[in-house]
Amino acid sequence: MTYTIDGKTGPWELVIGLEVHAQVTSQAKLFSGAATAFGAEPNTQVSFVDAGFPGMLPVINRDCVAQAVRTGLGLKAQVNLWSRFDRKNYFYADLPQGYQISQYAHPIIGTGAIEIELQDGSTKTIGITRLHLEQDAGKSLHDQHPTKSYIDLNRSGVALMEIVSEPDMRSPEEAGAYLTKLRQILRYLGTCDGNMDEGSMRADVNVSVRKAGEDYRTRCEVKNVNSIRFVMQAVEAEARRQIEVWEEGGEVQQETRLFDTARGVTRSMRSKEDAHDYRYFPDPDLPPLVLEQSWVDQLKASLPELPDARRARYVAMGLSPYDAHVLTLEKETAAYFETVAQGRDAKIAANWVMGDLFAAINRTKTSIAEPPVKAEYLGTLLDLMKDGTLSGTLAKAVFEAMVETGKSPGAIVEERGLRQVTDTGAIEGIVAGVLAANADKVAEYKSGKEKLFGFFVGQTMKAMQGKGNPALVNDAVKKLLS
Amino acid sequence: MHPTDFTLRGAIEALNEGLLTSEELTRAHLDAIQALNPQLNAYVTVMADQALAQAKASDARRREGIAGPLEGLPLAIKDLFCTAGARTTAGSRILENFVPPYESTVSGNLLRDGAVFLGKVNLDEFAMGSSNTTSSFGPVENPWSRANDPDTRLVPGGSSGGSAAAVAARLALGATATDTGGSIRQPAAFCGIAGIKPTYGRCSRFGIVAFASSLDQAGPVARTVEDCAILLRSMSGFDPKDSTSADVPVPDFAAACARGVKGLRIGVPKEYRLEGTPPEIERLWEQGLQWLRDQGAETVEISLPHTKYALPTYYIVAPAEASSNLARYDGVRFGLREAAKDSDLKDLYERTRAAGFGPEVKRRIMIGTYVLSAGYYDAYYLKAQKIRALIKRDFDQAFAGVDAIVTPATPSAAFGMDEKQDDPVTMYLNDVFTVTANLAGLPGLAVPAGLDAQGLPLGLQVIGKAFDEETVFAVGAAIETAADFRALPRLRAGV
Amino acid sequence: MSLDTAMVRRIASLARIRLEEEEVGRMQAELNGILGWIEQLQAVDTTGVEPMAGGGAVSLRLRDDVVTDGGMPEKVLANAPDRAGGYFAVPKVVE
Incomplete structure (x- = not known):
């Protein structure tokens, strides 16, 4: 059933494509040896290369290239053994070189696909157009001074993967599911931490609307949306705006817009004096990036298990598809579950993780990455139930005591004499x-x-x-x- | 003999034998600079105190027996090479007060080998020019003058005009230079000295203010071919900080100067016989070929069919790259900033760049911006890249049959400061013989070979295969020996 | 192809070079002189020719992912025409 928005003239379909900028997980920047860590003092993680000083030259980081290849392989995409860096020329205060080094004409990764899961249990395949490597710009702070903007170049030169989807999504839900799934894959691969709060992942959302059976109409790009929820809201808000424009006899203009999260509407970015003309050309400081097939093969062989495969394995272990889905959403959850389930009943392990553990995390406002009960302890608890030391009731009590004290189940059983009586x-x-x-x-x-x-x-x-x-x-x- | 009259090789021997100290040699050069620079304007920045300190430290090292290959030799550094703690201007107002906190790899290599830096020498703004008249720090005067017209001030050529004039006038034993379309070879020829643009990738570009990245190469100018060879060996070498730096061994170039040319096949490109070339340049060229034949080489006519397209190709590729390379001069992080009271960021950029760049730089940025812009890229930039490939292919085919190519270095001798200034294209024609080597990435050496009727020096050019500078030096040294060029400029130290 | 004054202004704007009104005509003439001379390249048959971008190496060398640079904000900011504490400062930008 197609998702539509009803306007005055009837139902409208949505056409959505996403360009996701994902920060590559690496120690140093794409073309310089400066650090990438989040939250440093301004301009402390800046080399003269990042600041665009005279005579400075870029030298590429091998691990950033490897991360892009891993991601491409994870997206079942074509890896281009020959790719190239171009310059995208424009002036901006936080773009020190006056150009961004990006892969315009010849990206490192070609077409691929992602399978997304929807609420109703169905799945859908979203095409990936390309993935390319590029440098991030610095950061402008506009709210520190009445008449000045402040520039911090710590992000300047940080490696980004721009992952471009086909315009295959048809609803806010699908856009959200795509971003969720992409983030999940990146996090499983370890190629991007997916931390949208810190700007490690941002999405440019391309939206157009049309009547059933029509070709594409003009699209608008909503820039720099920084959460999955906002992406879904931006899609809806922008689609409604466009429907209104069309229905009032107007014409949607192709433009770049911003999503105002407070008001829930998109607005046009301040119109540029210049039409964009980025004057792309091959960066003469950088010869082509040529990869050995054998290196790509090595990277492929060392890829971790990805969410789809892991979910299938959990189902084979006896879990319901739903439980398998929930446990594989986050890499850390799956890792936790696997530690608990190791050599034990998978179903019981799943119930404890999804039941008592999740409840405890919510209650204590912790996370699966820093859980209130260690996975090893929860495993031991299950063993104590199995060998009859603890009843179900006692086990719950011991679990709560573990949450409170952080002690091992054995210690709690001994201290509190909670051993089950079988005499x-x-x-x-x-x-x-x-x-x-x-x-x-x-x-x-x-x-x-x-x-x-x-x-x-x-x-x-x-x-x-x-x-x-x-x-x-x-x-x-x-x-x-x- | 005045200390400034030493060749680099001669100075090394004199220092080794204890005939003089680096301090004495350096002082002699600083005195000469003080005397002549007000007229020549070759030096933009004289680093007297630092030079003397370096010289004393060098003398100390020599006493301890740890002398490097260039120990104690006073050199001039083109002001396009960033020097840590010393102002680096690129000949532009926009960098008038820029002090880089880092050292270019090439100048760093020279310091590593014991060199003393006398100062930073003048150049065309951002190395864009063939006459050194586009510098924001005023033109450089050629120390040579016409025999029958000594009052007309001549250009030293460009862009490395300060380097060539300083070395010719004996204000340095040698100098660093850079060459994007002929900027080493043309001023060397105009000033009666030798200069080599090595193979692209031979010298690191790290720390050299970029003009056109795919064409820029550093190289030395000096008064003999062997001196160039000695300097180039120190300047060269793989640098992991430059992605276009070649990871190839650096041979003993000076040793190659003595190889001779017996059995070598020398290519003579017929397309370099341009209409309008003065007959004395044609004659000198033929003379040079005869010298080589006399020493056992064979000369063969070759064809480089796309030669006539090289210059217009260059004037698309170089400005295109420059328009992007010079975008960083925006008044935000370093250099000049010009703004009105109510300037927004765009206005700040536009005022800064209008005030900071001179007319030739602006012209080239404009041309470069245009040829890359939407709708024109294919017709200009892409077309030029393809013709560049054809020019390279011409050389590949020619070098299948010859070991080196010999041509004139320039289409004329040095001209007057007020001549050829009306039309940019006329000025661009200065690079007609040199620009092909940049487009193809090949080494090219200019060697003084004779004088024109007015007593001005003329040079020949030797072009070699990629990374075969050794053959280039062998051929250049053979021409130098036969030419026995002893003429001296009117303005020089020690007179 | 020859440039009209509107195009000259547009290029100057793209290149962020302020052109005074009286400079436009002269710049136009100079650029058209150069472009007219460059026009001869259109005569070259380049069918099937691969464009040559760079001068040298055939492929990129890859460096290790190690932090070797940065940590010198004072040096980075030392040449700045305007700074505010640890930041570069520019006229306020409205997005």
Whole structure:
């Protein structure tokens, strides 16, 4: 069923393509030896190359190239063994060289595809047009001084992958799912940390609208959207704006727009005095980038398991498709789950991770990367249940104690004496006491009020501070009542 | 003999034998600069204190027996090479007060080998010019003058006019220079000295203010071919900081100067016989070929069919690259800033660049911007790149049959400062013989070979195969020996 | 192809070079002189010729991913015409 937005003249379809700028995970910049770490003091991670000083020359970082190739392989895309860097010429305060080094005519990665999962359980394939390497610009701060902008070049020269999709998406949900999936793949590959708050991933969103059966109409580009939620909102807002323009007899102008997150609308960027003319040409400081097939093969052989493959493996381990999906969303969750499930029942492990652990993370406002309970401890807890040391109830108590104290389950069991009682003689003694103290209820039970059975079990467990083995308590109650 | 009269080789021997110290040699040069530079304007910045300190340190090293190959030799550095802590202007107002905190690889190599830097020498602004008249620091005067017209001040050629004039007038034993379309060879020829543009990639471009990256090469100028060979060996070498630097061994170029030319095949390109070339240049060329034949070489006519397109090709490629390379001069991080009270950023850029760049630089930026712009790229820039490939192919085919090519270095001798200034294209024709080697990335050496009727020096050019500077030096030294060029400029130290 | 004054102004704007009104005509004439001379290249048959971009090496050398540079804000800012603390400063930019 096609997603549409209803205008005055009827339903409109959306056509959406995304250009994602993903910061390459690397120690040093693409063409200089300056650091890339986030959050440093202004202009402290700047070489003379990054600041565009006279006579400075770019030299490319091997690992950044490898990250682009890995990403290409992860997107099942064509790796171009011959690619080239061009200069994109324009003046801007945070563009020190007066040009951006980018791969315009000959990108390192060609066409590929991503499969996205939608709410209704269906999947859809989104085409990747290309991926290329380029330098990031610096940062302008416009709010520090009434009449001046301040320039920090720490980001200048940081390696970016620009990943361009085909205009294959048809709804905000699909755009969100695409970005989610792309981010997931990048994080699995370790080629981009996907941290949108820190600007490691930004999306330019291309949106147009059309009536069913039409060709593409004019599109607009919404620049620099920095969260998945905002991308979905920007798509919707921009589509509604365009529908209104068309329906009022106007014409959508191809332009660059910004998404105003506070007001939930897109607005035109200040019109440029110049029409853009980037005067791309091959960067004469950089010979072509030529890769050996054998190197690409090596990178391919060392790729980690990607989300789709991992999900399939979890299903094969006995998990439901839904559980497999949830556990593979974040690489860290999957890693946690695998530690817990290692040599244990996958289904039980999944239930604990998705149930008690997720609840504890929410409650304690922590994250799977720094979990409130170590994966190894949760695994041990499962072992203690399996060997009968702990009942389910006791296990929950131990888990909560682990969240509070961070101690191992073994230590908690010892300290608090939470070991399950399995001595049938001792259990029967306590059951006998319970029955003696509740002679009236025993009589009622015997006259047919059988649901009181649970009452006796509960009283026994209570008397045992929950430490009785539930099956043995059951057996004892049954035996002494008969 | 005055200390400034030493060749570089002679000075090395004199220092080794203890006949004089680097301090004495350096002082003699600084005195000569003080005496002659006000007229020649070859030096933009004289670094007297630093030079003397370097010389003393060099003498100390020599006493300790740890002399480098250029130990104690006073040199001039083209003001296009960044020198740490010393102002580097590129001959432009826009960099008038720029002090780089880093050293170019080439000048760093010279310091490593013990050289003393006398100062930074003048050049055409951003190396764009063939007469050294486009410098923001005023024109350089050629130390030579016409025998029958000594009052007409002549240009030293460009862009390395300060380098060539300083060396010719004995204000330095040698100098660094750069060559994008002929900027080493043309001024060397105009000033009666030798100069080589090595193979593209031989010298690192790191720290040299860029003009046209795919054409720029550093090289030396000096008074003999052997002196050029000695300097080039120190300047050369692989540099990981330049992605276009060639990772190839650096041979002993000076040793190659003595190889002789016996058995070599020398190509004589017929397309270099241009209409309008003065007959005395044609005669000198023929004379040079005869000298080589006399020493056992064979000369063969070859064809480089795309030669006539080289200059217009160059005047697309070089301005295109320059328009981009010079975008960084925007008044934000270094250099001149011009702004009105209410300037926005674009206005600041436009005022800064209008005030900071001279007319020739602006022209080339404009041409370069145009040939790269949408709708014109294919017709101009891409077309030029293709013709560049054809020019390279011409050389590849020619070098299948010859070891080196010999041509005139320039289409004329040095001209007057007020001549040829009306029309940019007339000025561009100065590079007609030299520009092909830049487009093809090949080594080219200019060697003084004779005088014209007015007593002005004329040079011949030797072009070699890529990374075969050794043959180029052998042929150049053979011409030099036969020419026995002893004429001296009117303005020179020690007179 | 010859340039009209509007094109000369447009190129100057792209190149961020302020041209005074009285400079436009002279610049136009000079540029057209150069472009007219360059025009001869159109006569060359370049069918099937691969463009030659660079001068030398056939492929890029790749450097190791190691931090070897930066950490010198004072040197980076030392030549700045206008700075504010650790930043370069320019007239306020409105996006």
